[in-house]
Amino acid sequence: MKRIYSFFLMITGWFSATAQEGSERYKDTVFTSVDKLTVTYGSNTNYSGTQQNLEADIYAPAGDSVLQRPMIVYMHGGGFRAGRRFDTACVELCKKLARRGYVTASLDYRVGMADATTAEQSAAVIRAVQDLNAFIRYAKSTADSLHIDTAKIFISGSSAGGIAVLTKAYIKLDSTAAVFGIKNMNDLEGTTNELPFTSSVAGVFSMWGALYNIDWLQKNDIPVGCVHSRGDSTIPFVSGYNRQNRSLLLYGSKPITERADSLGIPTFLHAYDSYKHDLGLKVAPYKDTTAQLMADFFYRLLQPGVKDAPAPVNNPSAQAYVAPAITQRFSQQKQTR
Template sequence: MDIYEPAGDTVKRRPLIIFAHGGGFVAGSKTDSYPVAFCTRLAKLGYVTASIEYRLGFAFTGFAAPADTPKIAQAALRGAQDMKAAVRFFRKDAATARMYRIFSNYIIVSGSSAGAFAALETGYLDKASEVPSYLDLTALGGVDGTSGNPGYSNAVAAVLSLSGATESPNIIEPGNAPLCSVHGTRDATVPYLQGRIGSLLPPKYVYGSGRLNPRATALGIRNTLRPLKGADHVPFETNAAYADTVFWTVRDFLRPLLRLPGTALAARTASPAVPIAFAYPTPARDAVQLALPENWRDLGEAQLIDLTGRVVQQLKPQAQQLQLLRGSLAPVSTRCGLPGKLPRG
C-alpha cells in the first residue's frame, strides 16, 4: 500500500480511509491517477489515506453455477480478504507502535468499481452463509482470509462505494456500518440497480447502489446515495467535475460520523447562546440546510453564528427545515463590532 499522511499535524486520533482501485479484478494499481488524487485530496483534510493493492486475476473453469461466474465471485472475495488485512494492519499499529496515529474507531474502507466490490464485502460480508455455495471457502481461507495481521478486528466505521455492487443486498444487516455510494444511473458496466456483469464470461448477477442504499435505509442504517444522472461507469476518474462531486459527497458524509464541529444555530437569549441545531454541510459549497428542533415555533428571532462567534444571519423561522444560500450569509456583526467576511471553504 501507499500511505498518505497530513503534513505537519499533531492530531493523536487520526481518521483513516483505505482505498482500493478499480480494474475489473484483472488490471489497475494503487498508483493509478484516480487513487492518487482521491487519497491526496482527503489527506489534505486531515485523513490518513492508504491506496492498497489486492490480488488480481481469475480463470474461467466452466459453468459451475447458472447465470453466474464463480471466478468473479472468488476475485471479489479475495479483494475483500486483502482489504481486511489492511484494516487489521492499521488496527494493529493503533494498538502497538502507533506509527500512523490512527484512531481505530475511525477506519473507513472505500473503492472504485472492482475496488468498491471489495469495500462492500469488507464492510458487510461477515458470515460463511453469505458466500456463494459454489466457492470453496475453506480453500480460500474463510470469510476473513489469511492475508496477514491475524488477531485484530476487521470492523470498519463506514463504507464508501464508488460505482460498486455486490452479491446481494441482504449482506447489509441491522447495526452495520454507514454506507455512502456514488454511482452513474446509466452505468453499463456495473448496474446502478441490478443486473449481470461480465461480457465475455458467463455473467454474474449483482446489485448496485440503487438497491443497496434503499436496503440500508429500510434497516435504519445511516447512508447517502449520490446518483450521477445519465452518467456511465466511473465518470469521476476522468472528469474533474464528477471528481469534485465525489469529494464533496464523501467529505460531507464523513464529517458528522467523525463528530467534527459545524456551524451552530443558537437561540437569542439573555444568557450565553446554547446550540440547539446544526447546519449542514459545513463548509458549504452552495447552500446551508438548517434542521430546527421540534419547538422551532417558540424561537421567535434566532441567530446563525459561525465558529468564531460572528452572527452571519438573523432568522425568523417560518418552517422547521430551512435552506440558506451560501452567498447570502454575510456577517451582520462580530464580537469586536467591525465588519468582516464569511470564511471560504
C-alpha cells in the first residue's frame, strides 16, 4: 500500500517573542510564550489494517533567535490502546519545556490491539517504536526549518510511552526481541516514512515506564533518567507484570537505573513516595516537579564536563525522594551521531 506523508515546513517568522533575562536556558523558564506547529510525519497501517496518517504537535519558544536547539520528543501513555498527542498532560509538559528553550514534540502514534495476548501487545509496542523512529527521521530531515541540533535529540514518554522510548533506546537482538518479532534492528525502523536519516538519539527520560529485559542495557548505551512512584500498581517500580498481560515481565525504574549505574551509564532516578501511576503528570504540584527534573536531567547532558546529578527539587509537599541506592553519574561521554 502506498504511504502518503506530508511535511509542513515552518515559515521564517514562526518564532515571535522575547526571552526573559537572568535565567539559565534549558533549566529555568526563560520564555513567556510558546508557538505550536502541527505536522504529518508519516503514514502506516494500524492494528485493524486501516491506513493511518500520523501527526505531531511541535512546540517552540516564541521569539527565539537560537538556530540549533535541543529537541525533546514526548510519547503519551494509554496502555498502547488509547491516548492522543493533545491530551492535557502532554500539552502542559511540552509547553513547560519549550518555555525553557527546548523544541518539544508530542506524537500521535499507532495505538490499539485486538486483544491482550502477548502477540498483540508486543506488536503494539513495536508499532509505537517504529513511529517514534519515523518522527526522529522526520525531525532530522527538517532540522533547518525547525532550528534543532540533530545531535541533541532526546526522547521521553510516560507509562506506555515510557515503555516505548526505553525499548527504542535499549532493545537488543536476543530471545526477548524474538518474542516481539524482531529479527534484525531494521525491523524497528518500519515504513511509517522512509526518509534517509538515522533514528539515533542522545538520551532518554522515562516516566512510570519499564523495560521487558533489563539485560538490554549495555555499556556505552545512551543516558537514562527515570521518574516513578514507588507503589505504582500499573507499571512496577521494581519488577512485575502489568494488568493487561501476565506473561511479559516488566522491569521498572529502580532496576533500570541501578543497572545503568553499574555499567557507567549516566543515570538519574526520582521516586515519588506514592502508589499513584502518572502522579507527576496529572496532579499539582507534582507536575512542576516532574518538568523540572526532566529539564535538569537534559540540561546536565548538554553541559560538557558536568558529572554531578540534578539536585532534588525543593518541593516538600510532593513527598518525593531521590533513591539513595543510585549513584547519579553524569560522565563526560562524547555522543557521536
